[in-house]
Amino acid sequence: MQKYQVWRTLAIINFLLQIHSAFSKLNELILFTIYFSTLHQFLFLLFSKIINTPSQITKSNNQILEQNPKSFLITKENTEIFNRVKMTDLQRRRVQGRNEGKSF
Structure with missing residues (x-):
C-alpha cells in the first residue's frame, strides 16, 4: 500500500x-x-523614416492638395480653433483676463 502511494x-x-x-x-x-x-x-x-525623404513628403502633400484643394485652406475660423487647442490653461486664463480687463 505504501509503495502505491509513493508511485x-x-x-x-x-x-x-x-x-x-x-x-x-x-x-x-x-x-x-x-x-x-x-x-x-x-x-x-x-x-519608413529613411525612405520617406522630405521631398517625397512634399510631393505627396502637393498631390493631395491638387486632388482636394479645399482640404488645406487656412481660414480664420480654423486658425482660431487651432490656437485655442494649442493654448495651455494658464494662457487661456491670461487671454480671458485681458478680455475682461484683469491682469495675471
Whole structure:
C-alpha cells in the first residue's frame, strides 16, 4: 500500500512538472512573438523614416492638395480653433483676463 502511494505521488509530481514545462515553453513562445513583433514594428518605422525623404513628403502633400484643394485652406475660423487647442490653461486664463480687463 505504501509503495502505491509513493508511485502515485511521483506520478502526480511528474505530471505537474510536465504541465510546468509546457507552460514555460508557451511563455517563451509568447515572449518571442512579442519581441519579434516589436522588432518588426521598430524596423518598419526606421525604414519608413529613411525612405520617406522630405521631398517625397512634399510631393505627396502637393498631390493631395491638387486632388482636394479645399482640404488645406487656412481660414480664420480654423486658425482660431487651432490656437485655442494649442493654448495651455494658464494662457487661456491670461487671454480671458485681458478680455475682461484683469491682469495675471
